[in-house]
Amino acid sequence: MTQIQEVSVDEIKHLVSERALSGETMLLNMGPQHPSTHGVLRLLLELDGEIVVNCIPDIGFLHTGVEKNMEAKTYQKAEVMSDRLDYMNPIGNNLAYVTAVEKLVDVDVPARAQAIRVILTELQRLNSHLVWLGTSGLDLAAQSMFLYCFREREIILDIFELVSGQRMMTTYIRPGGLWRDVPVEFETAVRDFLKVFPKRIDEYEALLTKNPLFMDRMMGIGKLTREDALSYGCTGPVLRASGVDWDLRKKRPYSGYEQYDFIVPTLTEGDNYARYLVRIEEMRQSTRIIEQALNKLPMGPVRSENRKFVPPPRSEIGVSMEALIHHFKLWTEGFPAPANSVYSAVESPRGELGVYLEGDGGPKPYRVHWRTPSYENLGILPVLAKGFLVADLVAIIGSLDIVLGDIDR
8 A cells, every 4th residue: 555645633643653652753845845855745854863753745725626527527628637637747638538438438539630639649748758857857956957957848848839829838739630630840849859869868967967976875775676566556757766667558559559660668676767768768769759659650640530529620610510619519528428437548658547437327427536656656755755764755756756736635
């Protein structure tokens, strides 16, 4: 069982050791506003000097009731809330939810839409890893890394704005395909990015990978064994850095990932440094996938012709009364989904992001539940932190790459 919980004063005595109650060790609150915690997180620390004896995560400060709010909306309108869970992976959140809807109602997705989905979600993975690398570097006083990573991130956000009109909360992927086709400038913009980005990854590694100060802060710190990673339900780079070759894009392909040639980076050391190296290599592999998807990008529609679930093209609305009525009814009344339940998962930058979706025959989901990777990955923190310094805890949290919006929901 994970140790993530909301902690009251009355419960503290049951969670800390007898040494803390007797005054031999010190209890210290880290957060909930500490800037190094990558979100609004409180850690209750039990310290022996500067050594962490116990670490209890206290979550819930960002809880917004997203799941229940989604159940109050039609299937189409609920999607906008998925953008705001893991705010470093909005397009990936969209994909997880949309694939669950498509699975529930059995709607097809055109090949062109599938390829564009892959390109955008891999760009989103790069965007997320860049934020992780920049902020984690900032935590360890590598201030230049933050500036360099956000320089490349701006290019990716510009591409998102090009296709959707929004830099972050795009809601661009829709049930049955996409909101609209990408503009003609899209392919050139992505290829221009691919020309420069591999060299930029080399620059990041030149600054960090063999840097003695960085290695001292990362190597041997926060070691996670394969057995603990599996028993705590960890996924993503955290799991793969502990020797488990598990990536849903390979093991349970979706959106046509079986067409693409890429490797799943895996290491066995299980420490902060291994998690860093895995994510660096994942950025290289994402560029490979994007380039292959661009080269294979087929022509054709980007939305299903199944008009029961997909609105008609905007071009038809001005010339067809039937199309206008159909569009109006879909967006006001929604579409009925069968009384059935499905689970659909994608590989987010942090690990397995899954949606359990249950219909009751009406236009609104009866139950929406998210399986988010940050929640499981944070659960291992007490194991990783024990015996290390408080200063090491900052690096350990960064190496887990948690997002509190992904945890609290």
